[in-house]
Amino acid sequence: xxxxxxxxxxxxxxxxxxxxxxxxxxxxxxxxxxxxxxxxxxxxxxxxxxxxxxxxxxxxxxxxxxxxxxxxxxxxxxxxxxxxxxxxxxxxxxxxxxxxxxxxxxxxxxxxxxxxxxxxxxxxxxxxxxxxxxxxxxxxxxxxxxxxxxxxxxxxxxxxxxxxxxxxxxxxxxxxxxxxxxxxxxxxxxxxxxxxxxxxxxxxxxxxxxxxxxxxxxxxxxxxxxxxxxxxxxxxxxxxxxxxxxxxxxxxxxxxxxxxxxxxxxxxxxxxxxxxxxxxxxxxxxxxxxxxxxxxxxxxxxxxxxxxxxxxxxxxxxxxxxxxxxxxxxxxxxxxxxxxxxxxxxxxxxxxxxxxxxxxxxxxxxxxxxxxxxxxxxxxxxxxxxxxxxxxxxxxxxxxxxxxxxxxxxxxxxxxxxxxxxxxxxxxxxxxxxxxxxxxxxxxxxxxxxxxxxxxxxxxxxxxxxxxxxxxxxxxxxxxxxxxxxxxxxxxxxxxxxx
Numbered sequence: 001x002x003x004x005x006x007x008x009x010x011x012x013x014x015x016x017x018x019x020x021x022x023x024x025x026x027x028x029x030x031x032x033x034x035x036x037x038x039x040x041x042x043x044x045x046x047x048x049x050x051x052x053x054x055x056x057x058x059x060x061x062x063x064x065x066x067x068x069x070x071x072x073x074x075x076x077x078x079x080x081x082x083x084x085x086x087x088x089x090x091x092x093x094x095x096x097x098x099x100x101x102x103x104x105x106x107x108x109x110x111x112x113x114x115x116x117x118x119x120x121x122x123x124x125x126x127x128x129x130x131x132x133x134x135x136x137x138x139x140x141x142x143x144x145x146x147x148x149x150x151x152x153x154x155x156x157x158x159x160x161x162x163x164x165x166x167x168x169x170x171x172x173x174x175x176x177x178x179x180x181x182x183x184x185x186x187x188x189x190x191x192x193x194x195x196x197x198x199x200x201x202x203x204x205x206x207x208x209x210x211x212x213x214x215x216x217x218x219x220x221x222x223x224x225x226x227x228x229x230x231x232x233x234x235x236x237x238x239x240x241x242x243x244x245x246x247x248x249x250x251x252x253x254x255x256x257x258x259x260x261x262x263x264x265x266x267x268x269x270x271x272x273x274x275x276x277x278x279x280x281x282x283x284x285x286x287x288x289x290x291x292x293x294x295x296x297x298x299x300x301x302x303x304x305x306x307x308x309x310x311x312x313x314x315x316x317x318x319x320x321x322x323x324x325x326x327x328x329x330x331x332x333x334x335x336x337x338x339x340x341x342x343x344x345x346x347x348x349x350x351x352x353x354x355x356x357x358x359x360x361x362x363x364x365x366x367x368x369x370x371x372x373x374x375x376x377x378x379x380x381x382x383x384x385x386x387x388x389x390x391x392x393x394x395x396x397x398x399x400x401x402x403x404x405x406x407x408x409x410x411x412x413x414x415x416x417x418x419x420x421x422x423x424x425x426x427x428x429x430x431x432x433x434x435x436x437x438x439x440x441x442x443x444x445x446x447x448x449x450x451x452x453x454x455x456x457x458x459x460x461x462x463x464x465x466x467x468x469x470x471x472x473x474x475x476x477x478x479x480x481x482x483x484x485x486x487x488x489x490x491x492x493x494x495x496x497x498x499x
Contacts, residue, residue, distance in 0.1 A: 026063035039278030105247035140189035
């Protein structure tokens with residue numbers, strides 16, 4: 001019923017006039033909300049009303065023209081109807097693909113053939129070469145990628161676009177027999193004399209793709225001397241080694257997507273009814289009030305997120321889950337977020353920053369009584385991890401080793417001055433007896449620093465595991481933001497020297 005009802009500007013303005021508002025006049029937010037309450041006969045949904053009001057352009061007094069507010073209601077009605085129609089179409093498509101996936105899974109239950117390694121006899125590895133970044137070579141015309149699978153090589157087309165950050169966007173398929181195959185991805189350039197020059201290479205581990213999901217990776221290349229370069233390859237990869245299990249997982253994803261789509265449609269319809277209700281005839285309004293009183297699905301937090309008008313006429317439907325095409329079609333469409341999208345901030349990165357800053361403050365105070373420069377250097381090295389993107393495994397190993405050395409140094413220092421606390425000799429070469437309170441505070445802070453550095457060793461272990469994954473973390477602190485994990489520089493190697 002609400003989809004067939006089309007409100008007009010005159011109908012809405014006439015409704016507001018019945019509450020005492022006049023055309024051509026501007027009103028405060030509270031006056032418009034009160035008019036909606038009167039037209040509805042009850043308290044109008046304030047979240048929806050607030051979103052409607054925010055789409056208007058108030059004057060200097062914060063007032064909105066009545067005609068502008070009515071026009072926003074009409075546009076919101078159109079947007080919500082469009083969202084409902086598009087989501088219904090998407091949900092119908094999901095249902096068709098779900099039936100197809102169920103049919104394939106049923107066939108595979110009887111026809112699946114596994115080799116002795118437990119891998120489908122026709123399992124496929126799909127690799128999409130997206131782009132290369134920061135090729136540090138100048139005298140060449142084109143670049144290309146070669147993928148070697150146990151010695152058999154397949155070459156991509158020549159690159160396009162930026163010479164030093166070329167784009168490939170090419171998909172290559174490979175038959176996998178055991179899952180232990182060696183995969184080597186090489187980046188070459190070609191000069192004017194048709195001579196091929198190897199820029200760098202990287203290994204691809206099939207063991208990381210046993211989940212059969214699409215993996216977006218940034219591979220850091222190494223040269224022939226196994227030295228890390230500042231050149232990266234951006235790829236997407238997926239290994240389907242068990243089609244039956246894959247289709248069973250896809251069935252669950254489609255069912256969840258259909259359920260979420262239905263929840264979205266219910267929210268859109270509820271907000272559409274809320275918008276239309278004040279301007280309907282009495283009998284229709286009573287029916288709508290009954291429908292609005294029906295209990296909602298409480299499986300998700302109710303925050304009126306269905307209606308987010310914001311003048312967006314182009315509604316983007318929910319992203320379709322990844323679907324594997326039938327076996328005879330080799331190209332597999334990969335529906336995965338772009339790898340340049342950053343991950344969320346990890347708790348270890350944030351709390352590590354706080355702990356290192358506390359350690360730095362304590363170390364600065366201890367410098368009044370002892371040369372605690374190692375702790376200051378450690379705090380600086382940690383800041384370099386965040387500020388200059390040194391989330392690199394070897395670098396973190398060195399920082400961890402220095403942290404353990406610092407703990408040993410603190411324990412030795414405390415063992416030397418342990419008798420100071422209750423002893424009679426309070427003289428120092430520099431401070432004399434006046435240095436007694438400073439040394440006492442230094443002993444206390446030194447114990448605190450040992451506790452802090454013990455916790456930091458645990459956090460550095462998490463950093464080490466994060467550094468072995470190809471993803472970008474956004475570190476936010478106050479008004480500052482840093483991307484960590486993009487370049488993975490190493491201050492202690494020649495190839496990764498910070499510039």
